[in-house]
Amino acid sequence: MKPFRNIINEKPWIAWILFGSTLVIVFLLGLLAASIIERRTEAVFAYKPVVNYPDWEPRNTLWGNNFPREYQSFMKTADTTFRSKYNGSASIDMLAEYPELVILWAGYPFSQDYLQARGHFYAVTDIHKTLRTGAPLTGKSSPMPNTCWTCKSADVPRLMKLSGTADFYKGTWETRGHEIKNPIGCVDCHDAQTMNLYISRPALVEAFQRMGKDISSVSHQEMRSLVCAQCHVEYYFDKQRIKNVSYLTFPWDKGLTADDIEKYYDEINFSDWTHNLSKAPMLKAQHPDYEVYLTGVHAKRGVACADCHMPYISEGGQKFTSHHIQSPLNNITGSCQVCHREETEKFINDVYERQNKVAENRRKLEELLVRAHIEAKTAWDKGATAEQMKDILTLIRQAQWRWDFVAAGHGNTIHSPVETSRLIASGINKAQEARLKLTRLLATLGYTDEVPYPDIPTKKKAQEFIGLDMQKLNSDKQEFLQTVIPEWFREAQKREKDWDEQRRNTQK
Ligand code: HEC
């Protein structure tokens, strides 16, 4: 056979054909590669809605047609079986577990009823059921404003769009009852067009504005926590801003730590209620999950709420975000062990060890606070003056604020073990200082015995001690649940049927 070079020399057109066909092959290969990449990205990102719905659609079932995996995992938040040592998805009756809390909240609705949170699926059911919203039977009003719906329902963004934020908050809680049906859902965290993470609640945007920050320019990783910070935060109702409106406000202007927030409240002379026994001007911490999380090492290393509470999972070769938001202890492999290498059992022990240690002193502080409230009441009974009581009541307010800032967030002690220990220690200090002053004051009033600790081994006894008529509260609530709630539900169903009809008509 002749060498290739000779063939080319004899018939140069062969070289041209070879050159040309190589070009064509390379070009075709390029096309193929591009097409494969395109298909791949399409498979991942192409969003071809199966069902169309408006941007404000509150029903998870509709969104679920387009995103079945995320929807099905969201529906698992209905599962209440998991319980860890301190948390989990079962509704733990916190007052039965810790009857001291009834005394700490005397005069405030939390002393009637307080359950540990369960899954997002139950948010609307549980706000109907709690005694804290009262029993607004026909003609009666709830003690709570409409603002309380803000963190419970996917109907909220729709209603805020319709009437404006301030108008949404206006009025007592029962006046919007018929307008709210769907629990927390897709529209609360996602833009319906792009499915990007989205802040639907104005209070968070406004808090950022007041701190001079633009929430629309934060990183994607920060958004994976900020969607939660729409609700899992400390808040209060600002009644000064707009007349007759309980305006939802995050007290972050001076910073987000317990001390910064306390300064903010002190400066505006704010208190949530006056304690029934001690008459101290009290603060109630709501659930400062985001604020406490920020002080922990995970936040400092850029780990977001979603990293632990919404881990990726794989199903049929598809990787997606689990929307079964729950205690990560029910899925250590998917959450913690993505970054940590310890065995599951060791790891759970690490968590419990931190929780146990903070709880040990937290329980001590609860007892001290019960004593302080009751000793303060004794001082009033013995004729103490407001002037004599002023510093003492401030100390009680401060001690209980520190306790509540830790206790009110069920993940706080593991989110930030060091800061929560510091707060409890500081609370113990303040409570002891209050009690020392009380002992001296009581002595000057001629009382030198020990003020007896109340007999409060159960929730029932503690509630009797502060004079609550639980039978009446419970029976009114039952009547409300049996008569008013079905009416609200019927109205909501009719509204949603009308939407579906309208949609069908426009699509014809
Ligand atoms: C509490 C906030 C929240 C709610 C409610 C929520 N999501 Fe998500 N969703 C997230 C977060 C966080 C991610 C992760 C986004 C990221 O990192 O890009 C996500 C991701 C997604 C994605 C992107 C693909 C994936 O799996 O990572 C889809 C699609 C999605 N969610 C659909 C839904 C649907 C459908 C619902 C309602 C059933 C819903 N989401 C409710 C927070 C939420």
Ligand code: HEC
């Ligand atoms: C629209 C308000 C809202 C948003 C947004 C929200 N939550 Fe919640 N979350 C709630 C409410 C209300 C409950 C209590 C529901 C109940 O007990 O009925 C709750 C309960 C929980 C629980 C307890 C679940 C259990 O099984 O015990 C966890 C954990 C949780 N949320 C984490 C998150 C995380 C993480 C995010 C962000 C990805 C988030 N939440 C976003 C309002 C919200």
Ligand code: HEC
């Ligand atoms: C995205 C990565 C990531 C995930 C997920 C994660 N961690 Fe961590 N964790 C870290 C980093 C980073 C540190 C800081 C220590 C270091 O730099 O080595 C840390 C530190 C810790 C510490 C020691 C510090 C302390 O606060 O006491 C504990 C305990 C811990 N993690 C528990 C958990 C648990 C429980 C989970 C799951 C619910 C979890 N981690 C999930 C990254 C992660």
Ligand code: HEC
């Ligand atoms: C490093 C992982 C990690 C991060 C990040 C994290 N959490 Fe948690 N969270 C936990 C662990 C662990 C628990 C304790 C669960 C238990 O005791 O069963 C917990 C508990 C909770 C609970 C109570 C759960 C229950 O069962 O009732 C809520 C609510 C919560 N976290 C919300 C948040 C929010 C909101 C953020 C972000 C601001 C966040 N978490 C960030 C690991 C994490």
